[in-house]
Amino acid sequence: MANSARCSIRQPDLLRQGEPEPAGRQTSQIERRGNFPSFAMSRSFGSLPPEPAAETVASRLRAVAQFLRRALPLCQAHTVEFYTRGLWEQLVALSPETVLEVLSGAGLLRRRQQQQQRPLEETAGTGRAGLWDNCKFSNVFCENSQKLVNAQFFALAAKYHSLPSLEVCTPLEQMLGALSGKQHKRCEIKTDEFMNNKKSHEVQKMSELIDSIANFCGIKQVIDLGSGKGYLSSFLSMQYNLKVYGIDSSNTNTYGANERNRKLKKHWRAYQSRARANVRDQVLEEPKHRAVQDEMKCRANISEKLLSTNNSLLSQDRTASSDSVPLEITSAFTDSAMLKTGKQTEPHLVAQTQSDGNKSSENAFSLLNILPADAVEAVSSSKYNMELCEEEKERRKMASIKAKASKSNDSNIYLPLTSYITAETELRDIITDLEDCIMVGLHTCGDLAPNTLRIFTAKPEIKAVCSVGCCYHLLTEEFENQKDCSPGLWGFPMCQYLKEEGWCCGRNARMSACLALERVAVSQVLPTESLFYRAVLQVIIEECYGVIKSDRHVGKIFSKSSSFVDYVRKSLKKLDLDETKLPDSCIMDYYEKYKHRMNELEAFNMLKVVLAPCIEVLLLLDRLCYLKEKDNITWSGLVKLFDPVKSPRCYAIVALKK
DSSP, rough: OGGGGGGGOOOOOOOOOTTTOTTTTOOTTGGGOOOOOOOOOSSOOOTTTOOOOHHHHHHHHHHHHHHHHHTTTHSSSSGGTTTTHHHHHHOOSSHHHHHHHHHHHHHHHHHEEEEESOOHHHHHTTTTHHHHHHHHHHGGGGGTOOOBHHHHHHHHHHHSSSSSHOEEOOOOOHHHHHHGGGOOOOOOOOGGTOOHHHHHHHHHHHHHHHHHHHHHHHHHHEEEEEEESHHHHHHHHHHHOEEEEEEOOOOOHHHHHHHHHHHHHHHHHHHHHHHHHHHHHHOOOOOOOHHHHHHHHHHHHHHHHHHHHHHHHHHHHHHHOOOOOEEESSSOOTTTOOOOOOOHHHHHHHHHHHHHHGGGTTTTTTGGGOOOOSSSSOOOOOHSSSSSOOOHHHHHHHHHHHHHHHHHHSSEEEEEEOOOOOOTTOOOGTTTTSSSEEEEEEEEEHHHHHHHHEEEEEHTTTEEEEEEEEEEGGGTTTTGGGGGOSSOOOOOOOHHHHHHHOOOOOOOOOOOOTHHHHHHHHTTOOOHHHHHHHHHHHHHHHHHHHOOOOOOOSSSSSSSSSSSSHHHHHHHHTTOOOOGGGGGGHHHHHHHHGGHHHHHHHHHHHHHHHHHHHHHHHHHHHHHHHHOTTTEEEEEEEEESOTTTOOSOOOEEEEEOO
């Protein structure tokens, strides 16, 4: 937690609109910018939607921080230490059955739906500003022991301090509606045909918002930080005709993204030329039923080609990347996106494309027109037949990309680059033709998300930012290690208020912030048994081997184990501990001793799941407050981009400069 000398702050109420500030309280830097109503626009900028005022965001941040000062200990201990440290007895004064009854997946979902129908303050029987005045924290935590004493009120308080209840988010529909004046109709690519459902959902939603912001600002260049395999970058380039630089720290990701994108564009260019020749040179008139039959035959032929091409690319993808969750991509699209190259399909293509007369170029070959004819350099086969080392091939390839970039100011191209980005990174050293642009990041890990915002505020060329962070456990914290509080650019905190308070979450709490409440609420239960195995193993390690701390990790052994005994023995071997020291009977004695307490572990993890959104709120509002402190920002806010069941890290920080 924060330094003890800094922990005594006034219990914050969520101020009513127009409610005067209590006398004698010192306002923070972001609050001194002006007192605005909750949804008043603190600055006007064309048709942008109202943004949450700086004072409102500051008030919500103080409220969340005050709640978490009491609740955060539930998430600051690691589940591995659940039994060795006696976490249930130490932190909870309720039976596990009581907690599970209140927080069970079905019950939790039902209560959340009821709360959506009824205002939260009505559920508590009091108004928003008076909720914590009336119930105080004693209704949730015991004032003396600090233990949790009321699970139902804990769930209510956590819901109250989550983003939907704090009313600081701008709806995506409102944002898109305000920016829609300059949007154009575009052909639709079915992204689920070349990426998995989760990534398809994320890419479609985020790219639509990015394109809207780019059109609103009149810019064509996009910088995608932490671009990974290039799914978002490729889609922005092909679907929205944007010039995208995808920067990733992994050379493997960059190489794979470049090769995948090159092959896709090469196919499209070939099919584009063939399609245009067919449309220009041949005219066929057939009955509509004949056109439908030909279309079905054509799709059948395409499907055969897709299977072989998809398998080839998938094989290459798995070889080129060491990611734990491989994402599928094919080198072709169905439904007129990609056409079979064999000569035997040409009559069917002609029939399909010309059956509707003038609509042929808009429908049958609309996706072929996404890429300009000169989007990719013609590749000479002799160049790749030369026996060159991999470093020389990569050097030549990057030189070709940069040369092409210097000639293609208006082309919709995607250029994958490798670089490790920090807040001090000079973008012009990486992007030679840097111009007015928008900086984006889809699930940027750890410090890359806050550093994206720092780069945005510091570089005049970056006119807008749209950033979705993740992997909160990889954030660096300024006050986490009191011996290492040297000045520097830390991932958390960013805003002045939390810096002044010396706020610290801790790695375990940041790990908990990554838990997915919505998924649990729809009965996608936690892996309780595997967590139980690991917690009991820790008891064995400490009591039988005297090992309290170790740099080694057990890893994913549970799924490979046939029983608890097998799990323990495999784990001990991985930890370099003598597993022959323990007979099977001794191992089973530990299992029998703790199995009746498995419900404690399940209930404790449910408490962490319910608290997770509040920790995430603290991190997100910290970043938003940081932007509110800057004078060169015209608009800044939080936008819920994704379905949280499909993509739990669903909130984007969006900001535009004056």
